[in-house]
Amino acid sequence: MAKSFSSITLERRSLLLAGAFLATVKGAKAQQMDIARASAFVNAAGQELTTAINDTRLSQSQRREKVANILRTAIDIEGTGRFILGRYGRQASPAEMQEYLGLFDEIILHNLSARFGEYRGVKFSLGRTQQRTEEDAMVSTVIERPNSPSFVLDWRVADINGQPKVVDVIAEGTSLRLTTRSEYAAVIQRNGGRVASLLEAMRGQIAQLAAREGG
């Protein structure tokens, strides 16, 4: 294990420092993300996820469903969906926005739970937590799986209406929300700048996923 991950003293010291820092500025900034809270939150969600993934009593579909449920409470799906749609969010009609958020919820949970659901025997360890901006903190974890190289997964955590929530996951430097934002923007741009074309593509994707799983 690398130094930053094993050094408990360092961790404790940074927590103390963060505590002292927060004590002085508390109240000054609304919705500031406390890094100790962010890290405890990721730890709890991670434990819950690994327990579900490694539960041998569950069938594959039960496991995926359980993972999806945990992710649904841990992730700020609506905020992430709006971030990803970016400037096109303003062009969307209220009905389009509503449909988009529903489709996004379905796709993101499906993709993530399908991926995490395969991580049998997964273990994770909590690494360093850093304040990124005033509103969010980055919690680093190392994911270890049998028969695969371990990798770093960072969780960006923000305070959403008083609750810590995941707003992005970053695998070895690649952010899910930035990559998805480029993907969705490209679909809209290549179809005359219409948000409706993205919705159409997302509906098609969901139908395909359903067909693949049914077949």
Added chain:
Amino acid sequence: MLNLYARFRGLAALAPSLPAAGALLSALLLLSSCATPPPADDPEAVQEFKEINDPLEPTNRTMFAVHEAVDQAVLQPVAEAYRALLPEPIRNGVRNMLGNLRTPVILTGDMLQGNLDRARKTLGRFMVNSTIGLGGVVDVSRDLGVHGHSEDTGQTLAVWGAGEGFYLFVPLLGPSNPRDLLGFGTDIVINPTTWIGQGQLLDAWNYTRLGLTVVDTREALLDPINAVRASSLDPYATLRSAYRQRRAFEIQNRDGPAGSVAPAGGAGFGQGVMEPR
């Protein structure tokens, strides 16, 4: 997939013809169709166009389609067969050996970036792994706690302040840009086997190394690329974004504590070739 090819010498056969290749590339760029910039009175769209920084997008997308066809017909099936036929310890040995052979390129990058600590590790790893590690097949250094890392000249140029220029998709090499492409050519030149010796045996060895690197890299990328193909509504745009983010991560030397980029390469597909288990 750019950086991964950056290390061999099989391609070194191309080295003398690099100017010709450059001329060909320039001609291609001149002839290629360009993306239409948005109207100047839409500042958000202009901003987005600059961020995407892909003025040759129509040509790049054609190149991507060519690459995908070749990949699905040849590279992917070969990589799948390689994974199915060879047991993991052997594949790990191959990856370790290929990484060890990249030492001259990695060491040059470490030094040109002024990172003496990393240079020392690279050199130490090479000495230990080439001897006790049986020609680099066993990563003894890693077991002693000194993990490998990757460097290439594209990263060095970035550390020196060079911007990426604009996005390029090169069939067989993958996502790139003028800076990384120049780095790729330089890496071939840095490789000593480009210059030493001649003869059929050396040629055979260089082509074997080229072939192994292509297959090893593609094998490492089987799962990530399948995931992109299965889940992205626009794999071209996903890879473009992932490549840039991945390169930024590599340039900052943010190697993970456990699964740092295998010395055999950071593959430019937005997913590194990881250190074998």
